Amino acid sequence: MNLKVNVTDRIYWLGANDRRKELFENLWPLPDGVSYNSYLITDEKTALLDTIEMGTGGDYVGWIEHLLGEHGRKDLDYLIVNHMEPDHSGEIGDIVRRWPNVRIVGNCKTFKILEGYYGITENLAEVKDGDTLELGHHKLRFVMTPWVHWPETMMTYDTTEHILFSGDAFGTFGTLDGAVFDDEIADFEEKYLSEMRRYYSNIVGKYSNMVQKTFCKLNGVPLNVICPLHGPVWRSNPGKVVDLYDKWSRYEAEEGVVIIYGSMYGNNAATADYIARKCAEAGIKKIKVHDASKTHLSYLINDIWRYRGVVLGSCAYNTNMFPKVEQLTTELLHMGVKDKLLGLFGSYSWNGGGVRNLKTFAETIGWPLVAEPVDVFGTPTPDKLSACDAIAAGMAEGLSKHE
Protein backbone atom coordinates (compact mmCIF):
# COMPACT_ATOMS: atom_id res chain seq x y z
CA MET A 1 0.00 0.00 0.00
CA ASN A 2 1.65 3.20 -1.08
CA LEU A 3 0.06 5.29 1.62
CA LYS A 4 1.47 8.03 3.76
CA VAL A 5 0.33 7.24 7.27
CA ASN A 6 1.94 9.32 9.97
CA VAL A 7 2.18 7.82 13.44
CA THR A 8 3.78 11.09 14.51
CA ASP A 9 5.46 13.88 12.57
CA ARG A 10 8.44 11.85 11.32
CA ILE A 11 7.35 8.32 12.02
CA TYR A 12 5.37 6.41 9.41
CA TRP A 13 3.39 3.21 9.43
CA LEU A 14 4.22 1.06 6.40
CA GLY A 15 2.00 -1.96 6.40
CA ALA A 16 0.37 -4.53 4.17
CA ASN A 17 -2.94 -6.33 4.45
CA ASP A 18 -2.97 -10.03 3.62
CA ARG A 19 -6.46 -11.22 2.68
CA ARG A 20 -5.16 -14.06 0.56
CA LYS A 21 -3.50 -16.29 3.12
CA GLU A 22 -5.87 -18.94 4.50
CA LEU A 23 -3.78 -20.08 7.46
CA PHE A 24 -1.32 -18.12 9.59
CA GLU A 25 1.82 -20.22 10.08
CA ASN A 26 -0.04 -22.59 7.72
CA LEU A 27 -2.00 -23.64 10.79
CA TRP A 28 -4.33 -20.99 12.23
CA PRO A 29 -7.36 -19.81 10.17
CA LEU A 30 -7.44 -16.23 8.94
CA PRO A 31 -11.10 -15.53 8.10
CA ASP A 32 -10.46 -11.79 8.35
CA GLY A 33 -6.87 -11.81 7.11
CA VAL A 34 -3.92 -10.25 8.90
CA SER A 35 -1.79 -7.12 8.57
CA TYR A 36 1.99 -6.93 8.63
CA ASN A 37 3.18 -3.60 10.01
CA SER A 38 6.56 -1.98 9.66
CA TYR A 39 7.59 1.56 10.57
CA LEU A 40 9.94 4.23 9.20
CA ILE A 41 11.62 7.01 11.19
CA THR A 42 12.97 9.91 9.13
CA ASP A 43 15.24 11.78 11.53
CA GLU A 44 18.80 13.05 10.96
CA LYS A 45 19.45 9.35 10.63
CA THR A 46 16.76 7.20 9.05
CA ALA A 47 15.59 3.86 10.41
CA LEU A 48 13.19 1.17 9.23
CA LEU A 49 11.74 -0.96 12.01
CA ASP A 50 11.04 -4.50 10.74
CA THR A 51 9.72 -5.30 7.26
CA ILE A 52 6.71 -7.26 5.99
CA GLU A 53 6.03 -10.70 4.51
CA MET A 54 7.67 -11.02 1.12
CA GLY A 55 5.44 -10.06 -1.77
CA THR A 56 2.54 -8.66 0.25
CA GLY A 57 3.33 -4.95 0.11
CA GLY A 58 3.34 -4.10 -3.61
CA ASP A 59 6.27 -1.78 -4.31
CA TYR A 60 7.44 -1.80 -0.69
CA VAL A 61 10.98 -0.62 -1.43
CA GLY A 62 9.76 2.11 -3.80
CA TRP A 63 7.36 3.26 -1.13
CA ILE A 64 10.19 3.65 1.40
CA GLU A 65 12.24 5.51 -1.24
CA HIS A 66 9.31 7.86 -1.78
CA LEU A 67 8.87 8.64 1.92
CA LEU A 68 12.61 9.20 2.36
CA GLY A 69 12.56 11.44 -0.71
CA GLU A 70 9.83 13.59 0.79
CA HIS A 71 12.36 14.46 3.49
CA GLY A 72 15.12 15.06 0.93
CA ARG A 73 16.77 11.76 1.86
CA LYS A 74 18.08 8.91 -0.18
CA ASP A 75 19.81 6.75 2.40
CA LEU A 76 18.37 4.27 4.83
CA ASP A 77 20.83 4.28 7.73
CA TYR A 78 19.39 1.53 9.96
CA LEU A 79 17.18 -1.50 9.70
CA ILE A 80 16.07 -2.47 13.21
CA VAL A 81 14.98 -6.10 13.43
CA ASN A 82 12.71 -6.68 16.40
CA HIS A 83 11.54 -10.07 15.14
CA MET A 84 12.98 -12.46 12.54
CA GLU A 85 9.85 -14.48 11.78
CA PRO A 86 9.45 -14.43 7.97
CA ASP A 87 6.16 -12.49 8.08
CA HIS A 88 8.28 -9.58 9.35
CA SER A 89 11.74 -10.26 7.93
CA GLY A 90 10.57 -11.25 4.43
CA GLU A 91 11.69 -8.02 2.77
CA ILE A 92 15.10 -7.76 4.47
CA GLY A 93 16.85 -9.13 1.37
CA ASP A 94 15.26 -6.47 -0.85
CA ILE A 95 16.14 -3.73 1.63
CA VAL A 96 19.78 -4.79 1.79
CA ARG A 97 19.99 -5.04 -1.99
CA ARG A 98 18.58 -1.52 -2.38
CA TRP A 99 20.58 0.03 0.48
CA PRO A 100 23.77 -2.10 0.72
CA ASN A 101 25.24 0.13 3.44
CA VAL A 102 22.25 -0.12 5.78
CA ARG A 103 23.30 -1.11 9.32
CA ILE A 104 21.19 -3.96 10.61
CA VAL A 105 20.40 -3.58 14.30
CA GLY A 106 19.59 -6.69 16.32
CA ASN A 107 20.90 -8.96 19.05
CA CYS A 108 23.20 -11.95 18.79
CA LYS A 109 20.27 -14.34 18.39
CA THR A 110 18.79 -12.14 15.63
CA PHE A 111 21.98 -12.39 13.63
CA LYS A 112 22.18 -16.14 13.85
CA ILE A 113 18.69 -16.46 12.35
CA LEU A 114 19.42 -13.66 9.85
CA GLU A 115 22.38 -15.61 8.50
CA GLY A 116 20.40 -18.83 8.44
CA TYR A 117 17.54 -17.32 6.44
CA TYR A 118 19.20 -14.70 4.26
CA GLY A 119 22.96 -15.37 4.44
CA ILE A 120 23.55 -11.82 5.70
CA THR A 121 26.63 -11.47 7.92
CA GLU A 122 27.83 -7.91 7.30
CA ASN A 123 26.93 -4.43 8.49
CA LEU A 124 25.52 -5.76 11.73
CA ALA A 125 25.16 -3.57 14.84
CA GLU A 126 24.62 -5.79 17.86
CA VAL A 127 22.64 -4.34 20.75
CA LYS A 128 22.03 -5.59 24.28
CA ASP A 129 19.27 -4.88 26.76
CA GLY A 130 19.14 -1.15 27.54
CA ASP A 131 21.47 -0.06 24.72
CA THR A 132 20.50 3.15 22.94
CA LEU A 133 20.69 4.52 19.42
CA GLU A 134 20.54 8.25 18.63
CA LEU A 135 18.82 9.12 15.38
CA GLY A 136 18.90 12.89 16.02
CA HIS A 137 15.69 14.04 17.66
CA HIS A 138 14.69 10.46 18.45
CA LYS A 139 16.66 8.39 20.91
CA LEU A 140 15.84 4.68 20.78
CA ARG A 141 16.33 2.17 23.60
CA PHE A 142 16.33 -1.58 23.03
CA VAL A 143 14.45 -3.90 25.33
CA MET A 144 15.26 -7.59 25.11
CA THR A 145 12.08 -9.68 25.31
CA PRO A 146 13.19 -13.24 24.50
CA TRP A 147 10.38 -15.72 23.76
CA VAL A 148 7.74 -13.09 23.09
CA HIS A 149 7.48 -14.91 20.65
CA TRP A 150 10.86 -16.27 19.43
CA PRO A 151 14.24 -16.42 21.18
CA GLU A 152 15.51 -13.26 19.43
CA THR A 153 12.43 -11.09 19.93
CA MET A 154 13.11 -7.60 21.24
CA MET A 155 11.27 -4.31 21.43
CA THR A 156 12.42 -0.82 20.53
CA TYR A 157 11.35 2.10 22.68
CA ASP A 158 11.49 5.67 21.40
CA THR A 159 12.39 7.59 24.55
CA THR A 160 11.70 10.92 22.82
CA GLU A 161 8.05 10.41 21.91
CA HIS A 162 7.43 7.44 24.25
CA ILE A 163 6.54 5.05 21.45
CA LEU A 164 6.94 1.31 21.86
CA PHE A 165 7.64 -0.80 18.78
CA SER A 166 6.46 -3.97 20.39
CA GLY A 167 6.98 -6.78 17.90
CA ASP A 168 4.33 -9.51 17.98
CA ALA A 169 3.16 -8.42 21.43
CA PHE A 170 -0.08 -6.40 21.41
CA GLY A 171 -0.89 -7.66 17.91
CA THR A 172 -4.01 -9.27 16.51
CA PHE A 173 -5.36 -11.20 13.54
CA GLY A 174 -7.55 -9.17 11.19
CA THR A 175 -6.61 -6.71 8.46
CA LEU A 176 -6.57 -2.94 8.87
CA ASP A 177 -9.54 -1.93 6.75
CA GLY A 178 -8.70 1.70 6.23
CA ALA A 179 -8.44 2.40 9.93
CA VAL A 180 -4.86 2.02 11.17
CA PHE A 181 -5.23 3.67 14.58
CA ASP A 182 -7.30 2.54 17.55
CA ASP A 183 -9.28 5.80 17.65
CA GLU A 184 -10.40 5.23 14.06
CA ILE A 185 -12.13 1.98 15.04
CA ALA A 186 -15.54 2.33 16.68
CA ASP A 187 -16.31 -1.40 16.75
CA PHE A 188 -13.11 -2.86 18.23
CA GLU A 189 -15.03 -5.30 20.46
CA GLU A 190 -16.98 -6.64 17.50
CA LYS A 191 -14.20 -6.55 14.91
CA TYR A 192 -11.02 -7.39 16.81
CA LEU A 193 -11.49 -8.49 20.41
CA SER A 194 -12.07 -12.19 19.76
CA GLU A 195 -9.50 -12.24 16.97
CA MET A 196 -6.97 -10.59 19.29
CA ARG A 197 -7.59 -13.20 21.99
CA ARG A 198 -7.33 -15.93 19.36
CA TYR A 199 -4.03 -14.44 18.16
CA TYR A 200 -2.80 -14.18 21.74
CA SER A 201 -3.87 -17.69 22.76
CA ASN A 202 -2.73 -19.41 19.54
CA ILE A 203 0.54 -17.60 18.94
CA VAL A 204 1.83 -15.87 22.08
CA GLY A 205 -0.03 -17.63 24.91
CA LYS A 206 2.54 -20.39 25.35
CA TYR A 207 4.98 -17.67 26.41
CA SER A 208 2.68 -15.97 28.91
CA ASN A 209 5.31 -15.96 31.67
CA MET A 210 7.69 -14.12 29.32
CA VAL A 211 4.90 -11.62 28.53
CA GLN A 212 4.60 -11.00 32.27
CA LYS A 213 8.39 -10.50 32.50
CA THR A 214 8.08 -7.90 29.74
CA PHE A 215 5.42 -6.09 31.75
CA CYS A 216 7.85 -5.98 34.71
CA LYS A 217 10.53 -4.52 32.45
CA LEU A 218 8.16 -1.87 31.11
CA ASN A 219 6.73 -1.03 34.50
CA GLY A 220 6.65 2.76 34.91
CA VAL A 221 7.73 3.43 31.31
CA PRO A 222 5.38 6.01 29.75
CA LEU A 223 3.65 4.63 26.65
CA ASN A 224 2.08 7.23 24.38
CA VAL A 225 1.84 4.94 21.37
CA ILE A 226 2.18 1.18 20.88
CA CYS A 227 3.18 0.07 17.39
CA PRO A 228 2.77 -3.72 17.06
CA LEU A 229 3.67 -5.83 14.03
CA HIS A 230 0.06 -6.92 13.44
CA GLY A 231 -3.18 -4.99 13.80
CA PRO A 232 -4.02 -1.47 14.94
CA VAL A 233 -1.55 1.12 16.19
CA TRP A 234 -2.56 2.18 19.69
CA ARG A 235 -2.17 5.95 19.98
CA SER A 236 -5.30 7.01 21.88
CA ASN A 237 -5.75 4.27 24.42
CA PRO A 238 -2.64 2.06 24.60
CA GLY A 239 -3.69 1.12 28.13
CA LYS A 240 -6.53 -0.91 26.67
CA VAL A 241 -4.33 -3.35 24.76
CA VAL A 242 -1.86 -3.49 27.66
CA ASP A 243 -4.71 -4.47 29.99
CA LEU A 244 -5.94 -7.19 27.61
CA TYR A 245 -2.48 -8.74 27.20
CA ASP A 246 -1.83 -8.47 30.93
CA LYS A 247 -5.12 -10.22 31.70
CA TRP A 248 -4.58 -13.03 29.19
CA SER A 249 -0.97 -13.63 30.21
CA ARG A 250 -2.13 -13.99 33.85
CA TYR A 251 -4.79 -16.50 32.68
CA GLU A 252 -7.53 -14.23 33.99
CA ALA A 253 -10.74 -15.64 32.50
CA GLU A 254 -14.48 -15.04 32.36
CA GLU A 255 -16.86 -16.83 34.69
CA GLY A 256 -18.17 -19.27 32.12
CA VAL A 257 -17.62 -22.70 30.68
CA VAL A 258 -16.66 -24.15 27.32
CA ILE A 259 -17.76 -27.72 26.66
CA ILE A 260 -15.81 -29.51 23.93
CA TYR A 261 -16.62 -33.02 22.82
CA GLY A 262 -15.59 -35.66 20.32
CA SER A 263 -18.42 -37.85 19.03
CA MET A 264 -18.88 -40.13 16.02
CA TYR A 265 -22.47 -41.33 16.35
CA GLY A 266 -24.04 -38.73 18.63
CA ASN A 267 -23.96 -40.41 22.06
CA ASN A 268 -21.30 -38.11 23.44
CA ALA A 269 -22.86 -35.09 21.73
CA ALA A 270 -26.09 -35.80 23.64
CA THR A 271 -24.14 -35.96 26.91
CA ALA A 272 -22.47 -32.63 26.10
CA ASP A 273 -25.86 -30.99 25.59
CA TYR A 274 -27.14 -32.53 28.79
CA ILE A 275 -24.21 -31.10 30.77
CA ALA A 276 -24.65 -27.71 29.07
CA ARG A 277 -28.32 -27.60 30.11
CA LYS A 278 -27.46 -28.60 33.67
CA CYS A 279 -24.79 -25.87 33.76
CA ALA A 280 -27.45 -23.32 32.78
CA GLU A 281 -29.80 -24.66 35.46
CA ALA A 282 -26.95 -24.37 37.95
CA GLY A 283 -26.71 -20.66 37.15
CA ILE A 284 -23.74 -20.47 34.75
CA LYS A 285 -24.59 -17.68 32.33
CA LYS A 286 -21.79 -18.08 29.78
CA ILE A 287 -21.75 -21.51 28.15
CA LYS A 288 -20.30 -22.49 24.79
CA VAL A 289 -20.47 -25.99 23.32
CA HIS A 290 -18.16 -27.12 20.49
CA ASP A 291 -17.94 -30.32 18.46
CA ALA A 292 -14.15 -30.83 18.19
CA SER A 293 -14.55 -32.28 14.69
CA LYS A 294 -16.38 -29.20 13.44
CA THR A 295 -14.69 -26.30 15.19
CA HIS A 296 -11.03 -25.66 14.36
CA LEU A 297 -8.52 -26.18 17.14
CA SER A 298 -7.67 -22.47 16.95
CA TYR A 299 -11.17 -21.48 18.12
CA LEU A 300 -11.27 -24.19 20.79
CA ILE A 301 -8.07 -22.77 22.30
CA ASN A 302 -9.51 -19.25 22.05
CA ASP A 303 -12.57 -20.23 24.11
CA ILE A 304 -10.45 -22.17 26.62
CA TRP A 305 -8.49 -18.96 27.16
CA ARG A 306 -11.70 -17.01 27.43
CA TYR A 307 -13.52 -19.09 30.06
CA ARG A 308 -12.39 -20.36 33.45
CA GLY A 309 -14.38 -23.60 33.15
CA VAL A 310 -13.51 -26.34 30.67
CA VAL A 311 -15.49 -29.57 30.19
CA LEU A 312 -13.94 -32.12 27.83
CA GLY A 313 -15.71 -35.18 26.51
CA SER A 314 -14.43 -37.99 24.35
CA CYS A 315 -15.86 -41.19 22.99
CA ALA A 316 -13.48 -44.12 23.11
CA TYR A 317 -11.54 -44.61 19.92
CA ASN A 318 -9.22 -47.58 19.53
CA THR A 319 -8.49 -47.60 23.28
CA ASN A 320 -7.66 -43.89 23.20
CA MET A 321 -9.42 -40.54 23.06
CA PHE A 322 -11.15 -39.44 19.89
CA PRO A 323 -8.28 -38.06 17.70
CA LYS A 324 -9.61 -34.48 17.59
CA VAL A 325 -9.86 -34.36 21.39
CA GLU A 326 -6.44 -35.94 21.71
CA GLN A 327 -5.00 -33.28 19.40
CA LEU A 328 -6.54 -30.56 21.56
CA THR A 329 -5.19 -32.02 24.81
CA THR A 330 -1.72 -32.41 23.30
CA GLU A 331 -1.75 -28.76 22.24
CA LEU A 332 -2.96 -27.62 25.68
CA LEU A 333 -0.13 -29.55 27.35
CA HIS A 334 2.32 -28.11 24.86
CA MET A 335 1.08 -24.61 25.66
CA GLY A 336 1.09 -25.24 29.40
CA VAL A 337 -2.30 -23.58 29.87
CA LYS A 338 -2.94 -22.85 33.55
CA ASP A 339 -5.64 -22.07 36.03
CA LYS A 340 -8.71 -23.87 34.68
CA LEU A 341 -11.48 -25.87 36.34
CA LEU A 342 -12.08 -29.17 34.58
CA GLY A 343 -14.96 -31.59 34.05
CA LEU A 344 -14.65 -34.83 32.08
CA PHE A 345 -17.10 -37.16 30.38
CA GLY A 346 -17.17 -39.77 27.65
CA SER A 347 -18.80 -42.70 25.93
CA TYR A 348 -17.72 -46.27 25.26
CA SER A 349 -18.95 -49.69 24.14
CA TRP A 350 -16.39 -52.19 25.40
CA ASN A 351 -13.17 -51.41 27.32
CA GLY A 352 -13.31 -47.59 27.15
CA GLY A 353 -10.33 -45.32 26.40
CA GLY A 354 -11.68 -41.77 26.09
CA VAL A 355 -12.21 -40.88 29.73
CA ARG A 356 -9.27 -43.02 30.88
CA ASN A 357 -6.90 -40.95 28.77
CA LEU A 358 -8.65 -37.68 29.61
CA LYS A 359 -7.95 -38.45 33.29
CA THR A 360 -4.25 -38.86 32.49
CA PHE A 361 -4.40 -35.50 30.71
CA ALA A 362 -6.01 -33.91 33.79
CA GLU A 363 -3.25 -35.24 36.06
CA THR A 364 -0.51 -34.08 33.70
CA ILE A 365 -1.82 -30.55 33.16
CA GLY A 366 -2.81 -30.18 36.81
CA TRP A 367 -6.26 -28.62 36.40
CA PRO A 368 -8.52 -29.57 39.33
CA LEU A 369 -11.53 -31.76 38.55
CA VAL A 370 -14.86 -30.29 39.64
CA ALA A 371 -16.46 -33.76 39.96
CA GLU A 372 -15.84 -37.44 39.25
CA PRO A 373 -15.53 -38.04 35.49
CA VAL A 374 -18.52 -39.77 33.92
CA ASP A 375 -18.01 -42.49 31.29
CA VAL A 376 -21.35 -43.48 29.75
CA PHE A 377 -21.69 -47.07 28.49
CA GLY A 378 -23.69 -47.17 25.27
CA THR A 379 -26.75 -44.97 24.90
CA PRO A 380 -26.86 -42.01 27.31
CA THR A 381 -30.23 -42.78 28.94
CA PRO A 382 -31.64 -40.46 31.64
CA ASP A 383 -30.52 -42.73 34.48
CA LYS A 384 -26.92 -42.82 33.15
CA LEU A 385 -26.87 -39.08 32.41
CA SER A 386 -27.89 -38.08 35.91
CA ALA A 387 -24.31 -38.85 37.00
CA CYS A 388 -23.31 -35.77 34.97
CA ASP A 389 -25.34 -33.45 37.26
CA ALA A 390 -22.37 -33.38 39.62
CA ILE A 391 -20.12 -32.01 36.85
CA ALA A 392 -22.46 -29.05 36.26
CA ALA A 393 -22.97 -28.46 40.00
CA GLY A 394 -19.23 -28.70 40.71
CA MET A 395 -18.44 -26.33 37.88
CA ALA A 396 -21.01 -23.76 39.03
CA GLU A 397 -19.67 -23.92 42.57
CA GLY A 398 -16.03 -23.74 41.44
CA LEU A 399 -16.68 -20.76 39.19
CA SER A 400 -18.53 -18.85 41.87
CA LYS A 401 -15.66 -19.34 44.34
CA HIS A 402 -12.84 -18.58 41.93
CA GLU A 403 -11.22 -15.17 42.23
Ligand SMILES: Cc1cc2nc3c(=O)[nH]c(=O)nc-3n(C[C@H](O)[C@H](O)[C@H](O)COP(=O)(O)O)c2cc1C
Ligand atom coordinates in the same frame (compact mmCIF):
# COMPACT_ATOMS: atom_id res chain seq x y z
C1 LIG B 1 -13.39 -46.75 15.14
C2 LIG B 1 -13.99 -46.99 16.50
C3 LIG B 1 -13.19 -47.31 17.56
C4 LIG B 1 -13.74 -47.54 18.81
N1 LIG B 1 -12.91 -47.84 19.84
C5 LIG B 1 -13.43 -48.15 21.05
C6 LIG B 1 -12.61 -48.51 22.13
O1 LIG B 1 -11.41 -48.58 22.03
N2 LIG B 1 -13.20 -48.83 23.32
C7 LIG B 1 -14.55 -48.78 23.49
O2 LIG B 1 -15.02 -49.06 24.59
N3 LIG B 1 -15.36 -48.41 22.49
C8 LIG B 1 -14.83 -48.10 21.27
N4 LIG B 1 -15.65 -47.73 20.24
C9 LIG B 1 -17.06 -47.60 20.49
C10 LIG B 1 -17.48 -46.17 20.72
O3 LIG B 1 -16.61 -45.51 21.56
C11 LIG B 1 -18.87 -46.13 21.30
O4 LIG B 1 -19.77 -46.63 20.35
C12 LIG B 1 -19.32 -44.77 21.74
O5 LIG B 1 -20.55 -44.83 22.36
C13 LIG B 1 -19.40 -43.83 20.54
O6 LIG B 1 -19.78 -42.56 20.99
P1 LIG B 1 -20.41 -41.48 19.97
O7 LIG B 1 -21.80 -41.96 19.65
O8 LIG B 1 -20.40 -40.22 20.70
O9 LIG B 1 -19.53 -41.50 18.77
C14 LIG B 1 -15.12 -47.48 18.99
C15 LIG B 1 -15.94 -47.16 17.91
C16 LIG B 1 -15.38 -46.93 16.67
C17 LIG B 1 -16.30 -46.60 15.52
